[in-house]
Amino acid sequence: MASDTLTPEVEAAVKSAKDKLDAHTYEIVQWHFHESTGCPFWLEKKKEFNFDPLTEVKGYDDLKKFPLFEDEWLRGGPVRRWVPQAYADKPIYVFETGGTTGIPKSRIAIDDFRTDYSLFSETLPDKYFPKGSNWLMLGPSGPRRLRLAVEHLAQVRGGISFCIDLDPRWVVKLIKRGKMDELEAYKKHCIDQAITVLTAGHDVKCMFGTPKLIESLCLGLEDKGTTLADVGITGIFSGGTEFTPQWTRYCIEELFGGGPEESGIYMTPTYGNTLMGLACSKPVTPEDGYKISYYAPQPRAVTEVVSFDDPYQSVPYGETGRVKLTTLTKEFFVPGFLERDEGEREMPYLTYPWEGVSGVRPFHGFASSTTVGVY
C-alpha cells in the first residue's frame, strides 16, 4: 500500500491537509447551496438531487453524492446563472475554453485568477524570477484567462507584463485545413513580436510560454545569433499536456544549454485550466528522468486519478487513470469534472501532502480526434 511508503512526517501532513480540505469543502458547499449566497445554476440543480447538499455534505468524500459535472452545462448562457448571489454586484469576468467548433465552455470569475496566481507566485524561486523584473506573456489572450493571470503574476511580483497575442482557435482551423505553411507564417508572426519585445531594452527576465512557442522562440533567437539567456530570460513557467519529460529534456539540454546552474534559466511546468487554477510541479530533474508530477492547489482545487471504468474509484498509486477535477472556491463550484486528460496517480510528499498526477496527456479515448496546435 502507498501509505506504507510515507514517512510519519508526510502522513501527518496528509492528515492535516485532508482535515483542511474537509472543512473547506463544507464551507464551499454551504456557500453555493444557500439561497442567500448560491448561484442560480446550483440552486436550480439542487432540486434534481435526491440529497440535500446543505445537510449531507460534511466533507470532501461526500462530494461523490453529486453527479459528475457535465461540461455541456458550461456551454451557452445565460452566463449570469453561474454568478453567486453574494457576488452579484461585483465586476464579473468571463473566461472561455475550447470553441474551435461549436459553443465554447464559459466560466465566470471575479478574483479567483488573481488568487490562483498570487499563490503560484509564492512557489517561484526569487533567484530566477527576480522581484521587480518585467515579464513576457507568449500565449493566447482573447477570451482566455491567461493574459490577465500572467499580468497579475507580474504585478504581484512588482513587474510589468508585455503580451503577445495568439489565437489558438485559428491555429486549430489552419491545422485541420492542412494549411501548414500559413500556420508556420502565423507562428513566425507571433515569435517575431516576442523577439522584438525581448530585444527592445525592457528588462524582461521572466516569461510564460507554451512548450511549442518556447521552442519556436529559442529557434527564432538562434536564427538571429542570440539565445534566451543572452536576451536576459532567467525564469520561465510553461504549461500544457505537451509538456512531456522528453520535451523538457530537449528544451533544457539543447535549447537552454543545460540546467539552471549551467544556463541560468529555470523552467517550471504547470498544469492548469480555466476551471481549476494552477497546479504546480514537483521539481523536475534529469536524475528522475525529467518526470513531471503536478499537484493541485488544494483545498481550492483537487485532482484525482480515477478508473476509466468507474470515475468514482481512484486507481492505485502509480497506475494510469483519467484526471478528475474538483474546484472549490466561493466563485465557482465544480464537483467531479472528468478532464480530457489521463495520467498516473502520484504519491503525496511534504510540499504537497495530497495526491498528484504525472505523465499528463490527452485521454486516449479522445486522442485521435484532438488537434494539438502551437498552443
Place this chain on the structure above:
Amino acid sequence: MLNIPAIRWGKPYDSLEKEDVVHFRTGEPIAQLSQVGGGILKRDMRKAQSARDALLQFSPEEILEKLAVAGKLYLEADLPIGDGSQTPEAFVHAQSATTGLPEHMCRSNMQKNAFVLQNMPKILDSLTRGLDLNILARGYGKEPGRDVMLSYQVQSPVLGAVLPSNSPGVHTLWLPAVALQLGLVLKPGGKEPWTPYRIFSAMVEAGLPAEAFSLYPGAGGDVGASLLSSVDRAMVFGGQQTIDQYAGNPKVQPHGPGFSKILLADDVVDDWPQYLDLMVQSVFANSGRSCINASGIWASRHTREIAQAIAEKIGPTEIKDPTDDQAALAAFTMPGMAPAVWGMIESDLAEDGVTDYTASYGDRLVQMERCDYLKPMVVHAENPEKQVASKEYMFPFVSVVECPQEEMIQKIGYSLICTAITGNEEFARQLVNATHIDRLNIGPIPTHKVDWLQPHEGNIIEFLFRSRAYQSAPVQVAAS
C-alpha cells in the same frame, strides 16, 4: 526486444518517449522505437550542410562503389540496429510482422532496394541522361568532347522523406540522393522502421559517413510536418489528401496513389484473353499495395468478360499466414482502416451500372482480432462516370471500365503508369502527348514492371538540381 534510437546526423539519440512496434497478429512488442519531436529535427537542420560536406569528401565514383557494397550488406549481412543486430531473415520476419506484408513479398522488396544500390551507376546514367556526376558534384563543368559549359545547382544539402508504413518498395525512390552527395533526413513509418534503419546501417558499414544521415521516428503531424517545412527538398508518401496538400509546393514531392491503368485499344481488345495474365499480375502483384498496381482496366468492349475472367483468377484467393510462401494478401494493420475502405466500396457498389464480379467468392472484408483483410475485388463499371472508375485502394482492387477508345485518354484521369496495349500509331501518338500520364508503356508490359533505366516517378535529378547559366573568366591579380 530491440531498443531503436533516433539517429541525429549519425549519432544515436535515445528518447525518453518510446513506442512499441508490435506484431500485427499477436500484439507482441518487437522493438521499442524512440520518438522525437519536430523541434529537435528543426534545430538539427541548421547543420544540414555538414551532411553534404561529409559526402563531398568522397568522389561520386567512390560513393557509387560504397553503395554497391551497401547493397550487398543490406541483402546478406547481419547488420546493427539499435542495441542489437539483425540477420536478413530476422529483418524480413520483423518487417512482415509489423506491416502485414507476407514474408516472401518483403524478400522481394529487399531485392529491389539491393538492386538499386548495386546498380546505381546505371540508374543515375538513366536519370541524368548520361551526365558526368562530377559536374553535379562540382556544380559546373564541361563534358568530354563538348565545349559547352554545364551548370547544375543543388537545391538543398539534404533530401528529406516522410516514409510510409505499408510499402517497403518506395525506398528505391530516395536512395539515389546519397550518390548525388545529398544527406538524408528520414522519418521512418511507425510500423516500418526496418528498411530505413537497415539501409542506414548498411551504408555506414560500407564506409559512408554516418554524419550524413538522420532518422527521426515520431508523430507525423509533428516530426513529419517539421521535416517538410524545414528541409528544402523532401518527399512525402500518403493518400490523395496529402498529394493535394503539397501540390504546387516546390520543396515537396508528394507520392501517393498511382491510379495506374491498362488500356486495351480497339485493335487488340478482341484478343483480350491473350493479355489476361498480364492484367491479373498488374492488379495482384505485391498484394495490390503499390502505386504501380493497376487500379483500372479500360476497354470499349468485352469488359464484362474481362471482369469475369480476372475475378475467376483472383476472387478465390485465401488469407494465408504471412510466413507462407503462397501468401498473396497483406493485412491491414491499422485498426478501422479496412472497414472504412469497405464502407467506401459499398457506397460505390450501390450505384446503378456497377457490378461486383467477386461477390460470389465470399465476404471481402475479413476482420480478425488485431488486423483485418480485404480480399481481391473486380468491379465492372458500365461507363467512366461511375464513381468506382476513379478509385484506388491498398489491396488487389480493379475497376474494369467500359469506354469508347476516342474518350479514353480524356476520361482516365491522372495515371502514374499507363500501359496501352495497341498497335495503333495514332492512338499511341495521342498517349505520348497526354500530360496526365506519367510513365507510359506502349504494348503488353505489366504496370508493375519497372525499367530501372528509365526515369522514375518524379525524376529526382530535376527535383534536386536546377540547371543554370554559369560563366567564368580569368581574373588578373596585381603583382604585389
